[in-house]
Amino acid sequence: RKEVEQDPGPFNVPEGATVAFNCTYSNSASQSFFWYRQDCRKEPKLLMSVYSSGNEDGRFTAQLNRASQYISLLIRDSKLSDSATYLCVVNRGDYKLSFGAGTTVTVRA
Amino acid sequence: NAGVTQTPKFRILKIGQSMTLQCAQDMNHNYMYWYRQDPGMGLKLIYYSVGAGITDKGEVPNGYNVSRSTTEDFPLRLELAAPSQTSVYFCASSYSTLRGSYEQYFGPGTRLTVT
Numbered sequence: 164r165k166e167v168e169q170d171p172g173p174f175n176v177p178e179g180a181t182v183a184f185n186c187t188y189s190n191s192a193s194q195s196f197f198w199y200r201q202d203c204r205k206e207p208k209l210l211m212s213v214y215s216s217g218n219e220d221g222r223f224t225a226q227l228n229r230a231s232q233y234i235s236l237l238i239r240d241s242k243l244s245d246s247a248t249y250l251c252v253v254n255r256g257d258y259k260l261s262f263g264a265g266t267t268v269t270v271r272a
Numbered sequence: 273n274a275g276v277t278q279t280p281k282f283r284i285l286k287i288g289q290s291m292t293l294q295c296a297q298d299m300n301h302n303y304m305y306w307y308r309q310d311p312g313m314g315l316k317l318i319y320y321s322v323g324a325g326i327t328d329k330g331e332v333p334n335g336y337n338v339s340r341s342t343t344e345d346f347p348l349r350l351e352l353a354a355p356s357q358t359s360v361y362f363c364a365s366s367y368s369t370l371r372g373s374y375e376q377y378f379g380p381g382t383r384l385t386v387t
Contacts, residue, residue, distance in 0.1 A: 167314070197375065206362055206378035207315070250314070258303045258322060258366065258374045259330075264314040 164189050169251050169263035176241050176270055183237040184266045186251030194256035196234050198225055201248045201265065210236075210249070241270045274298050276379035278363050284385045285353040293348040293382050295363030303366045303374060304346040305330075306338065308359040309381075315362065321346055353386045360384075 169186045176182045188196075195214055199207040210223065213234055217226035224237045238245055251263040279294045297304065302323045307315040317330030321340040335357060337349040346365075350357060360383050364376040 171312070204383075206381050208378070209375055212375065254374055258368070259305075259317065259320065260374065260376055262307075262314040264312065 166261040167263040173267040185235045187233045188253045193253045195254040197252040199250040246270045278379035282383045295346045297365040301365035301367045305364045306348045307362045
């Protein structure tokens with residue numbers, strides 16, 4: 164079983180829509196969690212960290228469910244510029260991260 | 273701050289050639305990492321370093337070598353390039369936050385093709 168699993172999508176949504184997707188992780192000892200954004204042919208960039216039950220940053224909301232071992236990301240009022248691949252990333256408590264393969268989101272005009 | 277820089281951006285190698293991918297960071301981060309990313313796949317850890325003079329293998333180290341003589345630099349060496357090493361290579365650095373997590377910051381990547 165992969166350490167971090169994501170629905171690859173793609174999620175095709177119109178501008179202004181809400182889109183949400185999940186990620187599951189296998190190691191119950193995982194300590195901290197992140198969402199990274201990766202644009203086509205670019206490096207991953209940190210979108211937000213998820214430390215406790217969840218947090219919000221503008222139009223982005225991340226939720227963590229430790230009991231079921233999943234993390235979700237919700238994007239409200241989608242913009243064209245939100246089109247990207249979103250990587251779910253898990254830290255087991257050491258200095259190494261485990262990356263999911265990513266969920267592709269395409270926002271259309 | 274330039275952050276994490278990588279050179280070259282693109283490279284085409286012939287089978288059996290060698291090359292060094294350069295990575296540097298100016299954030300004084302102790303931890304540095306090399307990943308490869310194949311199409312549609314997640315990032316796979318090749319090598320990592322917890323400080324100058326200390327390196328260790330990740331998930332996919334075969335065919336690669338690293339060194340860390342300074343905090344800033346973490347070059348990746350490919351010996352005897354093979355087509356299976358065609359990939360995008362990302363270097364990253366991190367530090368331990370107050371919460372004890374290790375947010376990583378990435379360089380722009382090197383696209384390598386081996387033919």
